[in-house]
Amino acid sequence: MPYQAFDSLAAVAFAKQRGLIAADADVSCREIGDGNLNLVFHLQTADSSFIVKQALPYARCVGESWPLSLERARIEAEVLKAHGKVAPEWVVKVLDFDLEQYAMVEEDLSHLELLRKRLINAEKVDNMGQNLADYLADSLYAYSDFELDPKQKKALVSQFINPDLCLITEDLFFTDPYREHERNDIFPASRQSAEALWQDDELLARVAELKVHFLSCPQSLLHGDVHSGSVFSGPGELKVIDAEFGFFGPIGFDVGSVIGNLLLAWCRHHTLGNEAYAAWLVEQCLVFWQRFESRFSALLKGSKDVALVNARYQRRFVAKVLQDTLGYAGTELIRRTLGLAHVADITSLDDELRAKAEQQALSLGKALVLASDEATSIGLLSELLKKAPVS
Numbered sequence: 001m002p003y004q005a006f007d008s009l010a011a012v013a014f015a016k017q018r019g020l021i022a023a024d025a026d027v028s029c030r031e032i033g034d035g036n037l038n039l040v041f042h043l044q045t046a047d048s049s050f051i052v053k054q055a056l057p058y059a060r061c062v063g064e065s066w067p068l069s070l071e072r073a074r075i076e077a078e079v080l081k082a083h084g085k086v087a088p089e090w091v092v093k094v095l096d097f098d099l100e101q102y103a104m105v106e107e108d109l110s111h112l113e114l115l116r117k118r119l120i121n122a123e124k125v126d127n128m129g130q131n132l133a134d135y136l137a138d139s140l141y142a143y144s145d146f147e148l149d150p151k152q153k154k155a156l157v158s159q160f161i162n163p164d165l166c167l168i169t170e171d172l173f174f175t176d177p178y179r180e181h182e183r184n185d186i187f188p189a190s191r192q193s194a195e196a197l198w199q200d201d202e203l204l205a206r207v208a209e210l211k212v213h214f215l216s217c218p219q220s221l222l223h224g225d226v227h228s229g230s231v232f233s234g235p236g237e238l239k240v241i242d243a244e245f246g247f248f249g250p251i252g253f254d255v256g257s258v259i260g261n262l263l264l265a266w267c268r269h270h271t272l273g274n275e276a277y278a279a280w281l282v283e284q285c286l287v288f289w290q291r292f293e294s295r296f297s298a299l300l301k302g303s304k305d306v307a308l309v310n311a312r313y314q315r316r317f318v319a320k321v322l323q324d325t326l327g328y329a330g331t332e333l334i335r336r337t338l339g340l341a342h343v344a345d346i347t348s349l350d351d352e353l354r355a356k357a358e359q360q361a362l363s364l365g366k367a368l369v370l371a372s373d374e375a376t377s378i379g380l381l382s383e384l385l386k387k388a389p390v391s
């Protein structure tokens with residue numbers, strides 16, 4: 001059957017036709033998608049439930065004027081399966097994928113909550129930093145040159161070429177927020193600071209470096225969008241979803257996306273004066289990096305490529321990942337403040353607090369981008385945070 005964007009009835013018919021539900025079963029189905037790109041249906045029968053996620057041929061948040069390749073659905077299913085193979089505890093299970101309808105069936109995680117919501121509510125999520133670090137260390141090591149056979153790596157790089165979604169990141173992270181652009185969404189109180197950033201040549205130069213590194217450094221198979229809205233968590237469980245931005249890119253991009261999003265939550269809570277919770281978020285950033293660094297470094301020691309089993313080289317590699325991480329975390333703070341896609345951590349504040357939180361995000365983002373290429377330890381982050389204005 002040719003591709004057709006589902007409504008609830010079509011999503012149920014699809015699940016029955018794929019044999020996930022008995023043809024005569026009673027099914028309730030709701031469209032629950034609140035993301036930027038896709039349709040998401042929750043299907044429930046008397047004894048099972050799951051999610052059907054279907055790509056639309058355009059970006060849902062903008063409409064048909066922003067066409068997008070349906071191929072991203074295949075990429076998403078394959079990244080989740082690839083990461084699930086090496087880090088099964090942390091990745092949503094893909095139960096089925098159909099290349100005609102560009103629709104994927106996933107396990108239902110509605111017993112969990114989105115991490116962003118929990119961070120907004122100032123919950124101290126158990127083992128958050130450690131779990132995210134384990135997910136990224138295991139999956140990013142497994143698809144790196146340290147582990148993969150060189151021919152297999154090249155085949156995988158080609159399997160995960162993802163031009164449309166990479167272009168979104170290239171534009172929304174590294175281009176639009178640094179100039180006047182119709183896709184930007186600038187809160188009036190932040191306009192003056194935005195215009196000052198646009199004049200900062202040193203900042204623009206470092207952002208250009210980070211962009212080129214994103215464009216041309218296929219170090220490993222990234223998730224590509226590990227923000228706190230791509231993570232579900234609950235007691236003793238954490239699951240990563242939404243890998244449609246996956247491709248082979250620089251490891252620090254995924255690691256930096258996690259830190260950037262914890263820092264967006266920090267901007268919220270620091271502005272609200274929730275200092276104990278803000279301090280917990282900083283501690284989680286440090287725990288996250290330290291755990292990632294030690295687990296990833298331990299894995300590097302078992303590298304299958306003997307030329308890369310050199311302790312001095314491996315230390316340099318990890319040191320560069322840290323610099324990239326801090327730089328990309330900084331670009332996440334800036335693009336979530338000036339660009340197209342904002343986050344509820346900041347936008348749900350009232351106007352006066354939002355203006356203050358955005359100032360925090362912009363000045364911390366700028367400081368991270370500028371200092372990142374000389375960072376030698378994660379301690380730099382704590383230093384920069386100490387300089388943040390008191391709310």
Ligand code: SR1
Pocket residue numbers: 036037059061168169172225227340341
């Ligand atoms: C048009 S897509 C906007 C943002 O949503 C996704 O989750 C990515 O973060 C992307 O940059």
Ligand code: MG
Pocket residue numbers: 035036225230242
């Ligand atoms: Mg997403």
